[in-house]
Amino acid sequence: MSEPIVEVSNLRKSYGDVTVLKGVGFSVEQGDLVSIIGPSGCGKSTLLRCLNALETLDSGTIRMAGVTLERSEGERRLDPRFHDFAHELRQRVGMVFQQFNLFPNKTILENVTLAPLVVNKEPREVAEENALRQLEKVGLAGFAKRYPAQLSGGQQQRAAIARALAMNPKVMLYDEPTSALDPMLVDEVLSVMKALDAEGMTQIVVTHEIRFARDASDYIIYMEQGEIVEISDEDEIFTSPKDERTRRFLHRFI
Secondary structure, X not given: OOOOOEXXXXXXXXXXXXXXXXXXXXXXXXXXXXXXXXXXXXXHHHHHHHHOOOOOOOEEEEXXXXXXXXXXXXXXXXXXXXXXXXXXXXXXXXXXXXXXXXXXXXXXXXXXXXXXXXXXXXXXXXXXXXXXXXXXXXXXXXXXXXXHHHOOHHHHHHHHHHHHHOOOOOEEEEEOOXXXXXXXXXXXXXXXXXXHHHHOOEEEEEOOOHHHHXXXXXXXXXXXXXXXXXXXXXXXXXXXXXXXXXXXXXXXXX
16 A cells, blocks of 8 residues: 555644644545544644644644654754745645635736746746636636636635645645635535545545535544544444544534
């Protein structure tokens, strides 16, 4: 078997005296769609931000898309190369946030081409051709010249996904990608994620959309109070959760 594309080991993160992640560890195979669920404040979003180096881990190891971020417990100073590794990782990993974060004064095409032009130094013709491909993939082929304010929330989030895809990521991370959307618009975003899964894109999704987690995930991680309580496939965790805390959380959805 090939090595996992994501490996997390003994990941710890605190803010002052508050410990948010308590030795988290898991792995993800190439092409898997993994949903991370759990109550608010359990550390899901912090975990995702550590994976993309938007937060600096206190200790532990993150190996993702061929890049390793590592820090020993008690290490007071970062390795001088840490930020170089973090930059390299972010170039290989796409991130989609709760808020769309599109530039309101730029067209959708300009939003999607910006990072390839600035970060990857791609020729404009190449960047625009790729951007149009990604917009078609998320169902926005006819919206390239529109501005964000001219799109619905669901369309803006799909444009944000296209923007992440334009950097040709090895892994896609999503932090509650539908939480800012009207319920009527949620499915159009989730359908894009399902289509990417069918194409073999590795995806890690922090979500409150339990139905999506159940229908689309290869497996589900349940977190509580900064720890991974249970990792199971989507059927097993709903039909026969092993831990009482998982059963208690899922009871409201079953």
